Amino acid sequence: MSGHSNYEPKTGIERWLDTRLPIVRLAYDSIIDFPTPKNLNYWWTFGGILAVCLGIQLVTGIILAMHYVPHVDHAFASVEHIMRDVNYGWLIRYMHSNGASMFFIAVYIHMFRGLYYGSYKAPREVLWILGCVIYLLMMATGFLGYVLPWGQMSFHGAVVITNLFGALPLVGEAITTWLWGGFAVDNPTLNRFFSLHYLLPFMIAGVVGLHIWALHVPGNNNPAGVNVKSKEDTVPFHPYYTVKDGFAITVFLLMFASFVFYNPNALGHPDNYIPANPLVTPSHIVPEWYYLPFYAILRAVPDKLGGVLMMFGSIGLLFVLPWLDTSKVRSMRYRPTARMYFLIFVLTCLVLGYCGGQLPDDHVIPGLSTFMLLDADLNSFVWLSRIATLYYFAYFLIVLPVLGLTETPLPQPESISEPVLSHPANAPAGAAASPEKRG
Amino acid sequence: MADTVVGANPDTHAAGEDPNRRDFIHIAAAVAAGGAVVGLAWPFIDQMNPSADTLALASIEFDLTKVAEGQQVTLKWRGKPLFVRNRTGAEIAAAVKDDNAQLRDPQTDEERHKPGKAQWLVLVGTCTHLGCVPTFGGGDYGGWFCPCHGSHYDTSGRIRKGPAPRNLEVPEYAFLSDTKVKVG
Numbered sequence: 364m365s366g367h368s369n370y371e372p373k374t375g376i377e378r379w380l381d382t383r384l385p386i387v388r389l390a391y392d393s394i395i396d397f398p399t400p401k402n403l404n405y406w407w408t409f410g411g412i413l414a415v416c417l418g419i420q421l422v423t424g425i426i427l428a429m430h431y432v433p434h435v436d437h438a439f440a441s442v443e444h445i446m447r448d449v450n451y452g453w454l455i456r457y458m459h460s461n462g463a464s465m466f467f468i469a470v471y472i473h474m475f476r477g478l479y480y481g482s483y484k485a486p487r488e489v490l491w492i493l494g495c496v497i498y499l500l501m502m503a504t505g506f507l508g509y510v511l512p513w514g515q516m517s518f519h520g521a522v523v524i525t526n527l528f529g530a531l532p533l534v535g536e537a538i539t540t541w542l543w544g545g546f547a548v549d550n551p552t553l554n555r556f557f558s559l560h561y562l563l564p565f566m567i568a569g570v571v572g573l574h575i576w577a578l579h580v581p582g583n584n585n586p587a588g589v590n591v592k593s594k595e596d597t598v599p600f601h602p603y604y605t606v607k608d609g610f611a612i613t614v615f616l617l618m619f620a621s622f623v624f625y626n627p628n629a630l631g632h633p634d635n636y637i638p639a640n641p642l643v644t645p646s647h648i649v650p651e652w653y654y655l656p657f658y659a660i661l662r663a664v665p666d667k668l669g670g671v672l673m674m675f676g677s678i679g680l681l682f683v684l685p686w687l688d689t690s691k692v693r694s695m696r697y698r699p700t701a702r703m704y705f706l707i708f709v710l711t712c713l714v715l716g717y718c719g720g721q722l723p724d725d726h727v728i729p730g731l732s733t734f735m736l737l738d739a740d741l742n743s744f745v746w747l748s749r750i751a752t753l754y755y756f757a758y759f760l761i762v763l764p765v766l767g768l769t770e771t772p773l774p775q776p777e778s779i780s781e782p783v784l785s786h787p788a789n790a791p792a793g794a795a796a797s798p799e800k801r802g
Numbered sequence: 803m804a805d806t807v808v809g810a811n812p813d814t815h816a817a818g819e820d821p822n823r824r825d826f827i828h829i830a831a832a833v834a835a836g837g838a839v840v841g842l843a844w845p846f847i848d849q850m851n852p853s854a855d856t857l858a859l860a861s862i863e864f865d866l867t868k869v870a871e872g873q874q875v876t877l878k879w880r881g882k883p884l885f886v887r888n889r890t891g892a893e894i895a896a897a898v899k900d901d902n903a904q905l906r907d908p909q910t911d912e913e914r915h916k917p918g919k920a921q922w923l924v925l926v927g928t929c930t931h932l933g934c935v936p937t938f939g940g941g942d943y944g945g946w947f948c949p950c951h952g953s954h955y956d957t958s959g960r961i962r963k964g965p966a967p968r969n970l971e972v973p974e975y976a977f978l979s980d981t982k983v984k985v986g
Contacts, residue, residue, distance in 0.1 A: 422846065426846060426849055429849070429850070430849075430853075444853070444855065447854065447855075448853040448854040448855040448856075449849055449853045449854075450845070450848040450849050450851050450853060450854075451844075451845030451846075451848055451849050452849060452853070454845050455845065455846070455849060
């Protein structure tokens, strides 16, 4: 996609095609010969894993659409029909529902990888922003899909999320009515959600194409965060990273399969096996686990519009992150202070996720009442959410901008090869004697 | 390209070991991956086959008293029309008379109804040409006539003229009593 190409057509057909549609050249340059930093670790395999996840969701989703009926009277029954009557329908549906969770596990690891190693910094800002677009599309697709089985959680989840837009001043009510196609979430809503749930994955696939294009212009970042300086720093993508990615994908699929076959409903909510009833909301309504951190941020703010803005803002910050982080050092390997703040940030996201799944007024430490602060006991999940939300925003708006100017980073290696070649184990005599100490 | 890679594995084929261990790993990995893909492909293909609820509705029972002599009732069975025809004596005689005529798909009338139930003809009502529904009593032989491409069937449902290759299909069915049949 960039730079010069080493592809040499070997057969007459390849030569003929190459001057008309150089598609074999494109594939060769992108996945065979592509020069890849030789120090990529397993955190770099999640791109390939995500491609597999998208493929699985597309294939199983297209199949489910052959059997699903997007109508309020038939949706729930058609999902049960898939589970009981369609040949291997249970397998395909469980692959699709758990596949969504696997997709999000992988994308979160992929994003934290990018945050830690500074993969969003120049010249990869567009690559990062395209990734954020994919993430937003994934969230939308996951939500739309969760509505389709038309269970209690589906229905009331749709009610809550569409009502978020009602928080907007002046136009809020008009927008929600427009989204619903009626006075409430009902058949027109389900029908259009099905249509959009089918559309968005193909948009994701399109943006993934751009994401890979934007990756192949500057090339991969790497754990050292320093630029590729010479041919010595890279290896061809095939077989080095096809095999490494292949191994990681296999391990990931083992975990995927363990959910599908042994614990298919562990990540779902049992209330969604109750048909939707617009007249009764389940007493404890939570979104799917992958939305919980944002749900916690929403509930942390005691104001409807403020909560919605904070929730969307928490994702919006990711888009401008390349310009918030002032440090020129990419990898946090060489930023010990930033690394500490980063680990707290990861912990904060997990805490927010946990808080999102709890009732706001429940006690964090059971049986201990402290004192009321504003509207709630300090020892409550709503206050824990507030503290975590504060840190979440502070990390992007204070820590990263300030730290880049004040911290003293460790010396970075001259090149990707330099730390390996200068390692004591690579001295000629010791190299063969203790290969286990290499790298 | 590979020959310029630092630290590339030397080709051990030169040592005369063939196939070597690396070849074995490649073959084993390819077979495992291929097997997994084929294993996964089957559920994705089989899901398009009739589902359990479709198969559960594959047989129907029918009360013959609803069909007067000389009439035909058309039912829906497995999504297709099913002809239940109560033949008149003249129609049976015409069919038996032609048992030895020049037939494209030779069958006697006896073979096309249950023993002792010559009156009752149960047929799948789709033309063996391209699946249209033949009209009752039409054509040169008084059986059925297919409007799509002009196939003529006689009163035993045998193809006599036109493009259809075979006689109208006799489904699997049984008399539960004198007045009741179970089809499928």
